Amino acid sequence: MSLEAKNISKTFNSFQALKDVSLTVQRGEFMALLGPSGSGKTTLLRIMAGLDTQDSGEIRFDEEDVSGRSLRDRKVGFVFQHYALFRHMNVSENVAFGLKVRPHETRPSPPEIKRRVDELLHLVQLEHMGQRFPSQLSGGQRQRVALARALAIEPSVLLLDEPFGALDAKVRKELRRWLRRLHDEMQLTSVFVTHDQEEALELADRVAVMSQGKIEQVGTPDDVYHRPETAFVYEFMGNVNRFDCRIQDGHARVGPLVVAAPEFPSARDLPGLAYVRPHDITLRAADEPGLPAVIRHVFTAGPGIRVELQRRDTKTAIEADLPHDASRQLLLTPGTEVSLTFSGARVFAAG
Numbered sequence: 118m119s120l121e122a123k124n125i126s127k128t129f130n131s132f133q134a135l136k137d138v139s140l141t142v143q144r145g146e147f148m149a150l151l152g153p154s155g156s157g158k159t160t161l162l163r164i165m166a167g168l169d170t171q172d173s174g175e176i177r178f179d180e181e182d183v184s185g186r187s188l189r190d191r192k193v194g195f196v197f198q199h200y201a202l203f204r205h206m207n208v209s210e211n212v213a214f215g216l217k218v219r220p221h222e223t224r225p226s227p228p229e230i231k232r233r234v235d236e237l238l239h240l241v242q243l244e245h246m247g248q249r250f251p252s253q254l255s256g257g258q259r260q261r262v263a264l265a266r267a268l269a270i271e272p273s274v275l276l277l278d279e280p281f282g283a284l285d286a287k288v289r290k291e292l293r294r295w296l297r298r299l300h301d302e303m304q305l306t307s308v309f310v311t312h313d314q315e316e317a318l319e320l321a322d323r324v325a326v327m328s329q330g331k332i333e334q335v336g337t338p339d340d341v342y343h344r345p346e347t348a349f350v351y352e353f354m355g356n357v358n359r360f361d362c363r364i365q366d367g368h369a370r371v372g373p374l375v376v377a378a379p380e381f382p383s384a385r386d387l388p389g390l391a392y393v394r395p396h397d398i399t400l401r402a403a404d405e406p407g408l409p410a411v412i413r414h415v416f417t418a419g420p421g422i423r424v425e426l427q428r429r430d431t432k433t434a435i436e437a438d439l440p441h442d443a444s445r446q447l448l449l450t451p452g453t454e455v456s457l458t459f460s461g462a463r464v465f466a467a468g
């Protein structure tokens with residue numbers, strides 16, 4: 118089932134939470150809605166689900182406008198951040214719930230419901246826990262029950278609102294890989310809300326980056342990370358250094374460094390911002406050409422070396438990520454004067 122949000126706007130009191138948002142999720146796709154707190158991710162997801170109503174615009178499932186239909190009529194599976202399990206029901210009863218409350222004509226027989234519940238508990242690897250109550254489960258187990266319950270109705274789309282947000286980092290990682298496999302095996306169409314970049318990049322086929330009620334960019338993880346279209350996306354997708362610059366004729370000047378700015382071929386001394394990822398910074402000896410800086414801190418624990426520097430002229434902080442063998446070529450100790458060059462930069466107009 119494909120899913121389309123078309124020109125969706127939503128206002129709460131006088132606050133506009135969504136501003137003319139359009140997004141298409143292809144059949145079988147795993148889409149992440151990524152953005153900071155308050156950017157409108159949950160509001161968009163709830164409108165897709167039919168848990169909330171838009172002020173204007175349409176929600177289409179396989180080209181059909183479902184705007185007037187409820188969650189149940191849309192056949193949507195929804196998983197909330199906080200395990201919305203029924204505490205007085207055991208695991209099997211929780212999973213069976215969506216089937217038991219179906220109208221008589223479409224409700225499966227009790228043996229069929231039992232068979233489906235057993236199958237789902239097997240799928241979420243909780244086959245021996247059917248008799249337990251939610252209070253007797255770990256957080257990760259509870260979210261797997263919530264997922265089994267959402268899947269019980271054989272949803273056309275699966276919508277997940279930060280489903281692993283309350284879990285610790287290791288469990289979160291395991292569960293997201295497992296969820297991705299499940300999505301593929303069951304050939305679902307899924308939309309997943311998160312504010313965690315790593316989670317979105319690892320899990321999704323495409324990522325929609327949201328800010329202030331709008332979608333800033335939709336693209337593959339590779340696109341949004343390596344080819345951000347806006348300054349916001351650049352800053353949001355991982356660590357980045359920001360330098361004031363002046364743009365002139367397709368180039369930008371950061372102190373003595375000149376970087377390419379091909380988006381501005383005919384700029385005339387335009388104020389700009391140059392964004393440089395920490396791994397795109399190279400440290401050289403102080404007498405070589407580059408941007409003068411001094412090393413402040415060196416962190417060697419981790420996959421590479423992280424160096425915190427201070428720019429000599431403006432005194433602003435800069436972060437560089439270097440491979441471990443960089444310390445063989447250069448003395449990496451606090452107080453060392455160095456020269457910086459950039460192997461990649463992206464320039465945007467300021468303001």
Ligand SMILES: Nc1ncnc2c1ncn2[C@@H]1O[C@H](COP(=O)(O)OP(=O)(O)OP(=O)(O)O)[C@@H](O)[C@H]1O
Pocket residue numbers: 129130132134152153154155156157158159160161312
């Ligand atoms: N029922 C509501 N009444 C009033 N304002 C609301 C309501 N729901 C959401 N908002 C506001 O709309 C904006 C977007 O909220 P939303 O929950 O969609 O953001 P989000 O990106 O999912 O954030 P978070 O990651 O914190 O959940 C926020 O400023 C929020 O305060």
